[in-house]
Amino acid sequence: MITLRGLTKRFGATVAVDALTIDVAPGRVTGFLGPNGAGKSTTMRMILGLDRPSAGQALVGGRTYRELRRPLREVGALLDARAIHPARSGRAHLLAMAHSNGIPAGRVDEVLDTVGLDGHAAGKPGRTLSLGMGQRLGIAGALLGDPPVLMFDEPVNGLDPDGVRWVRQLTRSLADEGRTVFVSSHLMSEMQLTADQLVVIGRGRLLADAPIDDVIAGSAVAVRVRSPHPDGLATLAARLTATGATVEAAGPHELTVTGTTADRVGDLAHELGVRLHELSPHGASLEQAFMELTAGSVEYAGGPTGGGTR
């Protein structure tokens, strides 16, 4: 269980995280979604006691991170896969972590096995690890103490499709074991496949904290209508507008209709005798919901979407 109460972080005049109050519950995967610079990584760093909150509290199992005596047994976290000493092997990196928390050295081989790093890869110096191997090593570190709470910051960054599927299965099984799983991502499609609950932030503010299905259902649905007869389509458009729907002509043979349902459009077309070639609902995706939620809260509008991780 992760509890944030009015969690705030200011850097000078900039408010990176703005009075965030959420509970991340055990037994499910909670996706942490937001555009670049939304404050996801800063929030995670505050939960781990790395950044000091300007106001508010971040608690793990009811205690602040700095109060934890053997923290790896309580919270496992993958923050930055590139944060490994260039000359140190992955195995030594994990071994040092294990020693610090009184975890038996044998556990290192167990987690290396779990994340699919063989002896050769684990023995290579940090600088030679690919981003994907670094991610696996970071996940191994998070699993080391067999903790009830796990946090992954952009875990699928740099992973190949097999790796992505593996992370998906891993987060799912960790949640099914009753653990708290908090995963940040800017990949909406990935969240749609993994998360049960969604926390969306923009410019440090909480935009949504709800089951993923509710977030998707809350977004507007657009219906696309195609017909070989422009005249019939125009008649249909006029009737739809008369019933309160919003109609946009996407071309002589195509309409985009919002404010109604595909069923309703189909009934009307039948009634008017307009032949249709396509009638399809669009935008009922997390992507669409996300765009609507974060509209106006994007820090770098117009920029490409990438991992805003330091």
Next chain:
Amino acid sequence: MSTDTRPNLLRGAVAAEWTKLSSVRSTWWTALSGVLLMAASAGQLAIYAANANTNDDPADDPGVVAAGSVVIDAVELTQYAVLALGLLAITAEFTSGTIRTTLQCTPSRGRVLLAKAMVAGAVTFVLGLLLGGVGALVARPVLGEWGRAPAADTIGDIVAVATYLALVGVLALGLGAALRSAVLTIIVLLATLMIVPLSLQEPDIAVLNRIADVFPGVAGGHFLAGDTDPYPGAVGLLLLAGWAGAALLLGRAALRRRDA
């Protein structure tokens, strides 16, 4: 759980720091470069001493020289290789970002720094013993008829050298934690160990000399030489230890205050 006692937590942190220090090759290269530097500078200083005794100028004759004192003089240069071990133990963590992993494992900033100080201090002490031994073994035969190396005195000098190096190693670690950058730390160390006290001593004004005597390098020098003036060697040791302790406190304050 009874295993979560403070000593146990510190023991774990120490084991982690030792694993980190010993698992990178640069540690061993630094130690090797220290040994080579010591051998070279002890050899050179021994040649100078022997030459001064045999040249035409009777005014500069040092007479019969103890191998231990050659070792002590050679430490002036060799110490920078040893300092690197102390400061890299922390600055490399800032450079590579592993400081975040370290603080995730051990959230107590004081415990992290104490564990690092214990490991860096122990490693530089043992390295100091090795360096002292190597220096004496090189200096004695080079000095030839102009040298002496009574066992008890030489061992005493070697232990003193090791103690001095352990304390400046910890001083470097504390400063590194406060300053974060290896280059900046080296500059500050050079200034406090050498440049500032040398500048103060240059005009040979009594009050400036007194101020210079408080600096860690000068205090350490008085300790190593076993001086009685301006203060006993033991006071020099205490002054140096005070500097190392103060640097650790400074480093701890910086680690606590700053975001990682």
